[in-house]
Amino acid sequence: MNEEYRYDYKTVEGYILSAIVWAVVGLVVGLLISVQIFAPSLNFAPWASFGRLRTVHTNILGFGLGIGAVFGLSFYIVMRLTRRPLLFPKLARLQLWLFNVGIFLALVTLAMGYTQSLEYAEMEWPLDIAIVILWVMFAVNVIGTILARREEQMYISLWYIIATVVAIAVLYIVNNLAIPVGPLKSYHLFAGVNSANVEWWYGHNVVGFLFTTPILAMFYYFFPKSTGLPIYSHRLSIVAFWSLVFGYLWTGAHHLVYSPLPDWIQTLGIVFTLFLIAPSWGSVVNGYATIGEDWGKMKTNYLAKFFILGITFYGLQTVQGPTQGLRVVSQLIHFTDWVPGHVHMGTMGWVALTVTASVYYVIPKMYGTEIYSVKLANVHFWLVLVGQLIFSATGWITGIQQGAMWKALTPEGTLKYTFMETLVKNYPYWHLRSLGGAIFIVGMVVFVLNVLLTIQKGRALEAGKFTAPAAA
């Protein structure tokens, strides 16, 4: 490792390894709940029942894997693009430890049932405070390092990282305002319809600014880096960036279509939701035009296909999203398994492909070596791709089916199906979905092995450099 960056690179590595650990935990819990939903006897203890573990699954993956990877890879990108080490290396290391303690406590308290019942903001108030502290540490280091940069221009990825820092801070603090009534119990400061509106303003945008903007930062940096192809259009990325950052915050109400929320908020939310297609596709088009400079890279460069498939799923996701917001479509698919189908194309497709490809790039780079095995990386790619497609497709099909059955009428004008008749039709698809999830997890295990073996290789190389070359 480069001496100037050695300490910071170890920190980055720490985040990546932590994210990997939390990924494994979260994925295993995900597989468990996917089975519990058709085999209720597996709800073997209060802490292991579906209602609690679903929250554990989303939080550990969103915050453990998601934020862990975002912290580590953002630090790496910031250092590369500012051409200097972090401004506060010790702070970043402290943040790493605090992060892991925080996620561990989240795991324990959520399994014990301490929850605010706000989607993606379930952690109770003491943990919220810890997260805000973590975020401030992150912000200070990112902004500080950028201010002290050795490169005049800020590249696109830095824009997206700054947007992430700002937006998450605003969103997280507002939605977690609560009335504490016990050491691990609080009530939302907002009530009823207002509570719903604040929560989904948060809920949609936390997805946007945790699973979209920092991932785009990775895409814009690592994709050109690993393929050697420059981003096709700088101007397009400027337009896409500003319209995304401006437009996103208006759209949360599309989660509340046909709810008691005042109509004007729903309608305005839907209008902006449609608009959001434009900036999202700005990045998609940019990605495609970039690989268009040399399609051969898809074959010769093992990472190109990760990024291109990743941005493809982002593109599909951002067509689905606005479509889902339309009232006629929402009627049919809202509350059904369609939604997890949609979500997981984003998380397992777009996010996971982009993050794992970035890790494949970063780890060998930091050690000045090559990936342990390109073949394993290819195996990983195909497994997660197939797993995710099974997972999403089964969700879409059974979701539409259930939505249609809920609405079906007999010729006499009465409901055609009881609720249970619509539920049991999900079972075959839920079985298949678990299979898809299992295939995905096997793919991720291959990824983890590949990364660990690369690190082992890198460390051996390092040991060889710093000690006498006596190792047998």
Added chain:
Amino acid sequence: MAGKIYSRPILFTLMVTAAVLAGSIVMMAYPMLRPDMHPKLEKLRPFTPLQLAGRDIYQREGCVNCHTQTVRPLRTEVMRYGDYSKAGEFFYDRPFLWGSKRTGPDLAREGGKRPDSWHAAHFENAQAIVPRSNMPPYGWLKKEKLDPVSVKAHMDGLGMPYTPQQIAELASKTEMDALIAYVQQLGHAVEKPRSAGGLDLAAVNPFSSSPQAIAAGAAIYIANCAVCHGNEAHGGIGPSFVDKKFLGEPGYGTDGEYFAIISAGSDAKKAIGRPGLPDGGMEAFGTQIPPDGIWRLVSFIRAQQHHEATEPAGVEKREHETGGKH
């Protein structure tokens, strides 16, 4: 030119902040100042300590991950669950618990739909009542006592009114009692649209005792009613049809009265003029089963009553205790 901002991080960060705040202010902050975000229905009551304790358990167990609490204003949804949700029903809900996934049915109109005993049995073991349900078991809630001190602190935090006696009573209650109390008040602020009005209590069953109608009625009965009234209509959670009583008083009802109680549920009792069980619990099937189907059910009930009257005493009585456990 505009290109400069990409080399001026502070300015850039401020511009991003402004962009983020624009939508947030219009869509999230400004609505808070408007009265249409804080409406309250006249009949809406704050939670009692027992109900709030139940709500806490509902949150703790993540019921919201499988159940929604908002009925959309769509025709079939109103038919399935009841009147659509009104903004003014949620004044006391911190946080809102509308949910985003309907793995199980919506619960916004659950209050009063079924008797407490049904809920107790269902929470204990959902599959015993609805065989292919995937709802987890919650029987252990029966063993957990409530903690009056923390419930009081929660009531205080929310500024909800209560009497010392209500708090004292919690000591003898379990978490199961609390959860049922919470579920039973869901939707209390909205008048139930279904009523016995318009039902003709003197109507005569067009199918009478036609054997085809009885067979068809039996099939509908097994699918919808047996869980509560028992496979042989000897009763369980709901009353027996063959005990020579109808809604708590001696003597069977007329065809029209049977039609009314099945179609409109316990709400029909007022029109019929019989007391029934004090906490009701008969669901209104009028939107789910077409009138022809309800008449066939009446044919089936009559056939059972006839059958029972001619059956020698002491046969087939085992069914009694277990109700619909099949």
